[in-house]
Amino acid sequence: MKHIVAGQIMHESSSLAKHPTEVENFRRTLIWFEKNDVFQLSEIGMRDYLTGIIEKGTELGMEIAPCFCTFASPSGVISASCFQTLMDRFFDGIDTDKPIDGFCLALHGAGVSQDEPDVEGAVLEEIRRRFGYEVPIVVTLDPHANITRKMIESKALLLPSKLYPHTDTYETGEKAAQLLKDLLDQKISPVMHVKKLPLLIPITKGCTDEAPMKTLLEKCSEKETIAGMIACTFVHGFPYSDIEECGASVVVITDGNQELAQETANDIGDYVMENRKDFLSDCLTVTQGVDLAEALLARSHGPIIMNEASDNPGAGTPGDGTFLLRELIRRDIPKTCCGAIIDPQTVALAVSAGVGARINIMLGGKTDALHGTPVALEDVYVKAITDGKYNIMSPMTHGQPVNFGRTVRLQKGNVDIVVASNAFQIMDDGIFLLLGIDVKEYNIVSVKSAQHFKAYFEKISGNIITVDPPGISTGNLETLPLQNIQRPIFPLDDI
Ligand SMILES: [Zn+2]
Structure with a gap:
């Protein structure tokens, strides 16, 4: 039986966030499992990259030996000591008593530490240093990965998921396990080509259910029908990491055909760069957004969901932005x-x-x-208190534990406000339900999220209105104090 090391270190780091990310951030997300405890993720029914790897790998007859699995909600750059702890847990968890036939890992691709701008590259480099270049490594990545030289030089096969909202993470994990199995059985000899593009894609333009991403996704799927093609993926990148190697890329894996991999990556890359202006952010301001919401109220079938892209804790923001909050309290629209x-x-x-x-x-x-500045509110009613814990009900990362910490429901006029302790993106209505709020009964529901909320809210919403006031995950990249990204790059430079 093939002995496969499986593991996960997952963090999307925003260099623009004020506070560094510490071990406590990972711990409080409730995803910190060492060695065989990682199997508990399957027991709680979590559908994500690593459970996909573990369950498919086991089904294919491989012996999956987990070393470590952790995830923290996106936040600031990982502190040097925290990164060291994660590396220690990861490498101490590897069972070296028997020979290792392969690694199948779930990494993010936009992890940054204080003294290492490329967390995933560093993990892969350390695996090669300890175990050599013979052992195959297959790595799933987030579509927001910034693919780096170190990752490529590690000779790992990179398999990013494709959808945003990321509803295909479990299936990407399964695909990674299958790829590793086929490689070990010598059914295929995969080769990879990565085409880096001088392009930053704001998260406001990332939704793969909408133009221009939808068309691009279809183009990549079309490429995957070519004989010998294993995977053709457009990777959005994550500008907010602000490292030199930020940017979009195309990753192509073929069965032994390097030329085809390169040609395909160039084709997709050329198409994207020709259409680069389609990826410019074009969201409404708060005033425009609330005006539109009021105009739509009478004829909306279901609640109007107003999402605030610029203060999306799923991209490392503080989640305490007040631009939209202030306006909604001011207008005092019923429900x-x-x-x-x-x-x-x-x-x-x-x-x-x-x-x-x-x-x-x-x-x-x-x-x-x-x-934004704090909103001064008097005579606010404390309606309910909860511990802020539940498991995600959205099709995206279904079953994942969520921990908002102590959370309260406050009422001011017609507005119910959920106030939480720990930053977490709104993925579904779980936190509202804990506090007795049935969002379906409301006229307007505001959420702090750029795209992921759609995986759950799309089906219950009458309309979705995206607003983008100032904030460190804004789609207006030119307003951000980005300092380290290699230039020239579109849209910061005219290419
Ligand atoms: Zn992502």
Whole structure:
């Protein structure tokens, strides 16, 4: 039986976020499993890259030996000591008593540490240093990976998932296990080509259910029907990491045909660069967005979901931005709810006052000066308190534990406000349900998310309106203090 090491270190790091990411950030996400404890992820029914790898790998008759699995909600750059701890857990978890036939890993691709701009490249480099270049490595990546020289030089086969919202992570894990199995059985001899593009794609333009990504996805799928093609993936990259090697890329894997891999990557790359202007962000301002919501109210079948792309904790933002919140409170439209404002100080105040109390608060806008100032609110009613824990119900990463920490439901006029302690992107209505809010009964539901919320909310929403006020995950990349990205690159430079 083939002995396969499986593991995961997953973090999308925003160099623009104020606070570094520590071990505590990983711990509180509730995904920190060592060695065989990793199998518990299957027991809780989590559908993600690593469970796809483990379950498919086992089904294919390989002996899967997990070393370590962790994930933290996207946040600031990983501290040097935290990165060292993650590396230690990962490598200490590898069973070296018997020969290793392969590695099948779930990495992100946009991890940055204080002294290592390429976390995934460093993991792969260390595997090669310890175990040599003979042993095959297959790695799944997030579509927001910034593919780097180190990753390519590691000779690992890179298999990014394709969809945004990322609803194909489990299937990508399965595909990775199959690829490794076929390679070990010598049914295929995969080769890879990566084409890096001088292009930054804002998260506001990433949705693969909409133009221009939808067309691009179809083009890649078409390429995959060519004989000998194993995978053709367009990788969005993650500008907000602000490392030299930020940017989009095309990754092609073929069965032994290097020329085909290169040609295909060039074809897709040329198409993208010719159409680069289609990837420019074009969202509404808060005022425009709320105006539109009011105009649509009477004829919307289902709640109007207003998402705030620029303060998306799923891209490492603080989640305490107040631009949209302030406007929704000002307009006081009947049946409005907002989730989730991350403000542990306000949560503590509400909890100590208790359910049924009325309090005066300064809500949000506390982390930095980039996401708006605190909103002063008087006579706010404390409706409910919860521990903020549940498992994701969305088709994306279904079953994943979520931990918003202590969370409260506050009411001001017609507006219900969910205020949480830990930053986490709104993926579904779980946090609302914990607090007794049925979003289907509301006129307007605001969420802090760029795209992932759609995997769940699309089917229950009447309309979706994206607004993009200032914030460190804005689609307006030229407004960000990006310093390290290799230039020239579109749209920061006119290419
Ligand atoms: Zn992503």
